[in-house]
Amino acid sequence: MKVYGTSVSGNCYKIKLLLHLLKIPYEWIETDTRKGETKTQEFLLKNPVGKVPLLELDSGEFLSESNAILYFLAKDTEFFPNDLLIQSRILQWMFFEQYSHEPYIAVNRWLIQFQNKKDDPKIQGNHAKGLDALRIMNDHLSANKFFGSQRPSISDISLFAYTHVAEEGHFPLSGFPNLSSWVERIREIPDFVPIY
Amino acid sequence: MKVYGTSVSGNCYKIKLLLHLLKIPYEWIETDTRKGETKTQEFLLKNPVGKVPLLELDSGEFLSESNAILYFLAKDTEFFPNDLLIQSRILQWMFFEQYSHEPYIAVNRWLIQFQNKKDDPKIQGNHAKGLDALRIMNDHLSANKFFGSQRPSISDISLFAYTHVAEEGHFPLSGFPNLSSWVERIREIPDFVPIY
Numbered sequence: 001m002k003v004y005g006t007s008v009s010g011n012c013y014k015i016k017l018l019l020h021l022l023k024i025p026y027e028w029i030e031t032d033t034r035k036g037e038t039k040t041q042e043f044l045l046k047n048p049v050g051k052v053p054l055l056e057l058d059s060g061e062f063l064s065e066s067n068a069i070l071y072f073l074a075k076d077t078e079f080f081p082n083d084l085l086i087q088s089r090i091l092q093w094m095f096f097e098q099y100s101h102e103p104y105i106a107v108n109r110w111l112i113q114f115q116n117k118k119d120d121p122k123i124q125g126n127h128a129k130g131l132d133a134l135r136i137m138n139d140h141l142s143a144n145k146f147f148g149s150q151r152p153s154i155s156d157i158s159l160f161a162y163t164h165v166a167e168e169g170h171f172p173l174s175g176f177p178n179l180s181s182w183v184e185r186i187r188e189i190p191d192f193v194p195i196y
Numbered sequence: 197m198k199v200y201g202t203s204v205s206g207n208c209y210k211i212k213l214l215l216h217l218l219k220i221p222y223e224w225i226e227t228d229t230r231k232g233e234t235k236t237q238e239f240l241l242k243n244p245v246g247k248v249p250l251l252e253l254d255s256g257e258f259l260s261e262s263n264a265i266l267y268f269l270a271k272d273t274e275f276f277p278n279d280l281l282i283q284s285r286i287l288q289w290m291f292f293e294q295y296s297h298e299p300y301i302a303v304n305r306w307l308i309q310f311q312n313k314k315d316d317p318k319i320q321g322n323h324a325k326g327l328d329a330l331r332i333m334n335d336h337l338s339a340n341k342f343f344g345s346q347r348p349s350i351s352d353i354s355l356f357a358y359t360h361v362a363e364e365g366h367f368p369l370s371g372f373p374n375l376s377s378w379v380e381r382i383r384e385i386p387d388f389v390p391i392y
Contacts, residue, residue: 048332048335048336049292049296063284063285063288064288064292065291065295067291068284068285068287068290068291069284071283071284071287072280075280075283084271085253087267088264089264091263091264091267092259092260092261092264094291095261095263095264095291095294096245098291098294098295099261099294099298099299102295103299136244136245140244
């Protein structure tokens with residue numbers, strides 16, 4: 001299978017990380033959003049939403065949305081256990097990631113680290129909401145080792161992608177000790193690969 | 197089971213609609229975000245994210261995030277067919293809904309219809325992005341009757357919730373004929389219930 005992705009993107013890194021953890025071979029096709037490569041006519045035929053990551057199956061079919069791709073790859077593996085309530089909680093945290101976490105933590109990292117827009121007026125409001133997300137995660141980890149399941153699942157991979165580089169968007173994890181420990185637990189999973 | 201929800205919320209309506217389509221009995225506990233009822237100490241113990249809808253199982257356990265609740269209710273039913281690629285496409289559209297649709301279409305409806313904030317500076321930017329989402333959906337429907345599957349699934353229920361009332365946020369569907377036809381197809385599903 002092929003993965004179209006921007007290497008520095010956390011959403012794209014989710015797919016790379018899970019493919020390595022599952023030892024699935026793949027071809028990475030660097031597609032840089034910063035160069036407009038997801039908005040070309042050719043790419044829009046593959047994904048009309050104009051975003052990466054995008055998975056191309058050997059059949060030629062395409063699948064988009066990072067967390068839907070994680071589901072596709074993880075179903076029937078240890079990263080998506082076969083229990084309805086656990087599966088639903090895993091998805092709960094993945095929808096939390098896309099609605100209440102990524103739009104603030106990933107976007108501020110993007111503006112500050114990759115767009116050199118440290119004075120963008122959106123940053124301050126995003127910062128407050130990003131802190132809310134990190135606090136909710138940190139509180140959850142006071143009684144749980146992982147998100148959604150008792151062992152690492154695709155919700156952890158989803159949340160790890162932007163949380164472990166949150167400092168690049170000026171969200172230091174030093175005030176969230178449970179999150180810092182969880183980041184280390186994820187790094188210890190066999191076959192872990194870093195984003196950079 | 198119990199559903200905590202704000203009746204006028206599309207996210208909450210998703211759950212009500214699916215429960216009716218599946219003929220599952222439930223108790224609705226009106227919990228109005230506009231009155232701060234999702235931010236009380238008592239409610240935050242049930243859902244630390246402070247949002248509705250929230251599902252309470254007979255076991256006393258809670259599940260949040262509208263689309264995760266749809267998955268929990270629909271798995272092993274006709275609204276989530278047992279085919280990995282179809283399931284993944286259904287989730288793809290549901291993540292699209294939460295990331296690229298709801299934050300613009302639902303938020304403008306909320307500001308205009310329920311908060312009387314017609315001059316909020318966010319509305320204009322949201323409007324352009326909401327139109328993008330509706331255009332992508334309308335284009336998809338030029339070759340498909342539904343989203344994710346060849347028959348109605350939870351991705352349709354998810355996308356229907358705010359699309360069919362998009363006009364309340366000043367997104368008329370008149371320019372999207374495929375969307376208008378799809379809205380009618382959803383309304384024809386047996387046991388359909390309206391939002392109001």
